[in-house]
Amino acid sequence: MGDLNGKTALVTGSSRGIGRGIAQRLAKDGALIAVHYGSNDVAAKETVESITSAGGRAFPLRAELGIPGDAEALFAAFDTELAACGAEPGLDILVNNAALNFPARIDAVTYEEFDRTLAVNTRAPLFIIQHGLRRMRDGGRIINISSAVTSTAHPSQMAYSMSKGAVETLTLALAKDLGERGITVNAIAPGWVETDVTAARRATPEGRAALAAYSVFNRIGRPTDIADVAAFLASDDSRWITGQRIDVTGGSML
Numbered sequence: 001m002g003d004l005n006g007k008t009a010l011v012t013g014s015s016r017g018i019g020r021g022i023a024q025r026l027a028k029d030g031a032l033i034a035v036h037y038g039s040n041d042v043a044a045k046e047t048v049e050s051i052t053s054a055g056g057r058a059f060p061l062r063a064e065l066g067i068p069g070d071a072e073a074l075f076a077a078f079d080t081e082l083a084a085c086g087a088e089p090g091l092d093i094l095v096n097n098a099a100l101n102f103p104a105r106i107d108a109v110t111y112e113e114f115d116r117t118l119a120v121n122t123r124a125p126l127f128i129i130q131h132g133l134r135r136m137r138d139g140g141r142i143i144n145i146s147s148a149v150t151s152t153a154h155p156s157q158m159a160y161s162m163s164k165g166a167v168e169t170l171t172l173a174l175a176k177d178l179g180e181r182g183i184t185v186n187a188i189a190p191g192w193v194e195t196d197v198t199a200a201r202r203a204t205p206e207g208r209a210a211l212a213a214y215s216v217f218n219r220i221g222r223p224t225d226i227a228d229v230a231a232f233l234a235s236d237d238s239r240w241i242t243g244q245r246i247d248v249t250g251g252s253m254l
């Protein structure tokens, strides 16, 4: 896979789950990683230590998303931490991964949960990209983590599905705009993945089997399944792909 030596990557929500897997993989490929997270200092430290103990480079970056000024605060911290590492200013790879979900059908969605979902999952990535582009070098990469919920109906996840649909539309429009800078913009749509989000559903053998049955490979996705695709999109090998939504569901949609 591509050589990311000399590149700097920011992966939002990389203290745990899929984001952690992406951070570890991009670090393995040589990138310096900003391990962003919201509140779980212990998990972020574990991610950073897993990277540095394997010979990679990473630093933690705490910033709450979904609140006014979130992107400015995130990048102020990013600039400071990057300088503290002795790294060149600037950004090469931005992965918008952090998201939350308040599962609810149409009759149960509340204003508060809807606004919070859109603020974290949709508004934050938009303004993180806006601020990130001021630092991103030409030839950079933007990877947005979407979800299978945009290609199949999940009425129990109404606000979440809408938030991810908007992320894919953002991906499409932005790709056209950034072509002249050689920056690609793509979305990854995972199916069920073994993270804290699915822990309750995986708690029983029946629950595990039900999630595994979505995939033609009859297993639940792992963070590395998603991370390997992110590594491809982050690499030079993907230079001719932009504005695309990549289904990474183990064939769950077939």
Ligand code: NDP
Residues within 6 Å of the ligand: 012, 013, 014, 015, 016, 017, 018, 019, 036, 037, 038, 039, 040, 041, 043, 063, 064, 065, 066, 096, 097, 098, 099, 100, 120, 145, 146, 147, 148, 189, 190, 191, 192, 193, 194, 195, 196, 197, 198
């Ligand atoms: P996790 O809940 O395991 O991890 C979420 C990460 O995002 C954590 O690092 C968390 O940091 C951070 N985060 C969440 N909310 C905020 C916030 N308001 N401000 C700052 N950071 C925040 O998520 P997953 O790994 O399961 O999911 C990652 C991505 O993949 C998401 O975009 C999700 O929608 C998508 N996805 C996941 C699937 C799955 O089955 N797991 C399926 C399809 C898509 P902290 O803990 O410090 O708050």
